[in-house]
Amino acid sequence: MKWKLVLIITHFFCFLSFSQETNELLIHVNIGNEIVVLNEPIQVGDSIITITSLKFYLTVVDEHDRSIVQLIDWSEAKTNRILCTASSRLFLGTDSLTNVSGNLESDLDPIHGMYWSWNSGYINFKLEGYWNNHAQQKFEYHIGGYRAPFETFRKIGLFDSSTTELLIDLGPLFKSSSEKMMPSIMTPGKNAFLFSEKLINSFQLK
Amino acid sequence: MKSSLGILYLLCVSMVLIGMNDFTVQERLHLVKWPKPTYNFKQYPVTEDGFQLGRVLFYDPILSRDSSISCADCHLQYTGFAHVDHQVSHGIDGRKGTRNAPALVNLAWKTSFHWDGGVSQLHLQFINPIEHPSEMDNKLTVVLERLRNQSFYRQRFKQVFGNESITTMQFLSAMAQFVVSLESKNSxxxxxxxxxxxxxxxxxxxxxxxxxxxxxxxxxxxxxxxxxxxxxxxxxxxxxxxxxxxxxxxxxxxxxxxxxxxxxxxxxxxxxxxxxxxxxxxxxxxxxxxxxxxxxxxxxxxxxxxxxxxxxxxxxxxxxxxxxxxDKEFLYNKRFSFPKELLSTRK
Missing domain, CATH: 1.10.760.10 (Cytochrome c-like domain)
Structure with missing residues (x-):
């Protein structure tokens, strides 16, 4: 009888330690005060920005260091939320292990267009669009890379039970005029690294 | 006592020798001399059905956008699975790449793929030629859809993976099972x-x-x-x-x-x-x-x-x-050649 009691108590504590309360985190993407809607122009200073594609990976690492990777695709409303448990850490992108594991299931399936086939690894953040209503004035940012010294996997912050929103303001990325901005970054390396440094400031947990 | 120990010794030696007969002399020597493969056969096992499915896929032009070229177009068996007499790889619509198509051989011992080593695992490699604009210029999603639309492939995938889903991993795994089996060691x-x-x-x-x-x-x-x-x-x-x-x-x-x-x-x-x-x-x-x-x-x-x-x-x-x-045994091994018998069963 005693051993049954011990078993029940052990199970209870295991349950407590693994079944953390999960909260849904809603994701909002803005440019300044304007909500980003794909293919709809937004005035930014003297320029007009139209975003045609926005996808990125979020990695949630819980207190037991178990991680879940989720693809956020702004063209699909159902992906604009993510589940987090208290004390979990939220990262932008995919870690180096995910990049080399060869596991291509679910959100990591290359069919989502976030996998570099010529250089094994994931695009962590993809942003495409054009300036000033000119389809010719394109910008394409495919930001990724897991090799040192140009890693682009970045910590967003620590999640707690009061956190309900992830706010992403892309405004600072478009502070420069179209002429001054690099029109595209398509490979891992220094430019992607610098872009990701700037980009991470756009992500804020609330 | 000594004689019974002697008999025991002989028995042990005989058992070891009988056990070694599972290998040919050649294989035994290779086991000694060749390094261990780096390919993870535990994680990505090779079965006969998987190998045969991969073989059909390797020779099937359905992988390219206009269904005109297969993997075998740039990796011909009779020339060591390389592209003989072509400086750089050729794609659909007569497009040209920038690098020579490498020979596919003994890939179980390779730790990276492509001339620049950009690809870290064998099964990940196949995505590149399929989607590269200068090669097959297709999309993985299109390839999977085409395969799902053919009863021949649905049956084959079910035989190998137990279901007809035909996922990315199943497709790449089948391809890898064929290609990793291209071993040349009889020169x-x-x-x-x-x-x-x-x-x-x-x-x-x-x-x-x-x-x-x-x-x-x-x-x-x-x-x-x-x-x-x-x-x-x-x-x-x-x-x-x-x-x-x-x-x-x-x-x-x-x-x-x-x-x-x-x-x-x-x-x-x-x-x-x-x-x-x-x-x-x-x-x-x-x-x-x-x-x-x-x-x-x-x-x-x-x-x-x-x-x-x-x-x-x-x-x-x-x-x-x-x-x-x-290694002419390798170059002319019918096990690696165009799978007529399999393609002829397609409906």
Whole structure:
């Protein structure tokens, strides 16, 4: 009888330690005060920005260091939320292990267009669009890379039970005029690294 | 007591010998001499049905956008699964790539793929030629949909994976099961090394082998005749391509102009040579190492910093040895050839 009691108590504590309360985190993407809607122009200073594609990976690492990777695709409303448990850490992108594991299931399936086939690894953040209503004035940012010294996997912050929103303001990325901005970054390396440094400031947990 | 110990000893020896009979003499020797494969057979096991499915996929042009070319178009069995006489890979609509299609052989021992080592695992490699605009110019999603629409493939995938989902991983896994099985280890060189009866090097081949050990083996290391590291072999950069090699993957200046070291197995049939296929003949390759190396180039491999003194006769001897790496059993093995019997069953 005693051993049954011990078993029940052990199970209870295991349950407590693994079944953390999960909260849904809603994701909002803005440019300044304007909500980003794909293919709809937004005035930014003297320029007009139209975003045609926005996808990125979020990695949630819980207190037991178990991680879940989720693809956020702004063209699909159902992906604009993510589940987090208290004390979990939220990262932008995919870690180096995910990049080399060869596991291509679910959100990591290359069919989502976030996998570099010529250089094994994931695009962590993809942003495409054009300036000033000119389809010719394109910008394409495919930001990724897991090799040192140009890693682009970045910590967003620590999640707690009061956190309900992830706010992403892309405004600072478009502070420069179209002429001054690099029109595209398509490979891992220094430019992607610098872009990701700037980009991470756009992500804020609330 | 002593006699019973003796009997026990004999019994043990007999059991070991009986156990070893599971392997042929050749395989036993290979087990001793060859390194362990780096491919993770536990995680990605090879089954007969999986191998056969991968074989059909390898030869099926359905993978390309306009269904005009298959993997086998640039990787022909009879030429060591390389693209004979084509400097760079050819794609649909007559498009050309920028690099020579490498030979597919003994891939279970490779730790990275492509001339710049950009691909880390074998099953990940297939996505690149399928989606590359200069090769098959297709989309993985389209390929999977095409396969799902064919009862032939639905049945085959069910047979191999237990369901008809035909996922990315199932597709890539089947491809890998065929390609990882392309093992070449029965050349004259192998037979000589195994001391098989009646097989030996000629005097010229033996001379060539000694020269090879002296000048080439550091990078093209036997028995695989390749290495896992990358090297700059002093080729002047072709301005048509401006190929920076491994630097494109790592962004480290020490990797500028470094390329994969290709295996020399079946080298007689895998021409043209080098990452851009610039040399048509083996004698052109040897000539490059004797008097064509650009020693001002960045990151030149240390073994190539001093001249390689090979006179004309030595060069001929070296080529004679390289030809002993031809494995005709592999090149003509029907198990790896076009699977007529399977494609004919498609409805």
């Amino acid at each position: 004259t060189y192998d037979r000589v090394m195994r001391k098989e009866k009646g097989v030996s090097f000629t005097k010229q081949e033996k001379n060539g082998y000694l020269l090879f050990k002296q000048h080439c083996n550091a990078c093209h290391t036997e028995p695989l005749f390749t290495q896992t590291f990358f090297a700059n072999n002093g080729l002047p950069v072709d301005p048509n391509y401006d190929d920076i090699g491994r630097f494109a993957i790592t962004n480290r200046s020490v990797d500028s102009f470094l390329f994969m070291i290709p295996t020399l197995r079946n080298i007689e049939y895998t021409f043209p040579y080098m990452h851009d296929g610039r040399f048509a003949k083996l004698k052109d390759v040897i000539n490059h190492y004797v008097k064509g190396i650009d020693r001002s180039t960045k990151n030149l491999h240390q073994k190539l910093r001093k001249p390689i003194p090979l006179n004309e006769q030595m060069q001929k001897d070296l080529i004679a040895f390289l030809k002993t790496l031809t």
